[in-house]
Amino acid sequence: MLKVGLTGNIGSGKSTVAKVFELLGIPVFYADDEAKKVMVTDHLLIDGIKQTFGKEAYFDDGSLNRSYISGIVFNSKPELEKLNALVHPAVFRAFDSFDILHRNAPYVIREAAILFESGSYKMCDRAIMITAPLETRIARVMERDGISRADVENREARQLSQDEKLKLANDVIINDGKQLVIPQVIALHELYLSLARN
Numbered sequence: 001m002l003k004v005g006l007t008g009n010i011g012s013g014k015s016t017v018a019k020v021f022e023l024l025g026i027p028v029f030y031a032d033d034e035a036k037k038v039m040v041t042d043h044l045l046i047d048g049i050k051q052t053f054g055k056e057a058y059f060d061d062g063s064l065n066r067s068y069i070s071g072i073v074f075n076s077k078p079e080l081e082k083l084n085a086l087v088h089p090a091v092f093r094a095f096d097s098f099d100i101l102h103r104n105a106p107y108v109i110r111e112a113a114i115l116f117e118s119g120s121y122k123m124c125d126r127a128i129m130i131t132a133p134l135e136t137r138i139a140r141v142m143e144r145d146g147i148s149r150a151d152v153e154n155r156e157a158r159q160l161s162q163d164e165k166l167k168l169a170n171d172v173i174i175n176d177g178k179q180l181v182i183p184q185v186i187a188l189h190e191l192y193l194s195l196a197r198n
Helices: 014-023 031-041 044-053 067-075 077-101 134-146 150-156 162-168 181-197
Strands: 002-009 028-030 107-111 128-133 171-174
Touching: 002 014, 002 162, 002 181, 014 028, 014 107, 014 181, 028 031, 028 077, 031 044, 031 077, 031 107, 044 067, 044 077, 067 077, 067 134, 077 107, 077 162, 128 162, 128 181, 134 150, 171 181
Parallel strands: 002 107, 002 128, 028 107, 128 171
Antiparallel strands: none
């Protein structure tokens, strides 16, 4: 089975493109959603978080104390790296289970904001990069999340640049509001079906 990574910088339209693949019958693994899920279901990860950040990381009912964790990791790169080093392997385990569940599909999509940063693109046979001009992306995120330009720029600065990611990608979808996205997705879908058959 072919594994295809799907990424793009903030506001590029990853979720929209992923939904088109789903409409074509392709299973999509949403790494960011899965990361939130494993933080309350994967016992290896939960133990690691408690050992690293203290028992206060979780409430008595087993739910994650997000504000406590955020307060630690968002102001400290070393602390964020510690958290990522715990979470990424748990997400990789979840992806392996997802693969087994969908082993009869011709290919699966792994949608992840930090596909390249986390190294998870190495677990994929192909990687798609969705691109859009910076100003377009900033405007989309400000409207979608109701946040300031500075907040969007701050999030963007924490990711590899679009140009750096393009060097690592096999395939590109341009989502600039001018070119139609669906025909681009269908062309890649046909390519992946043909690669999966061979």
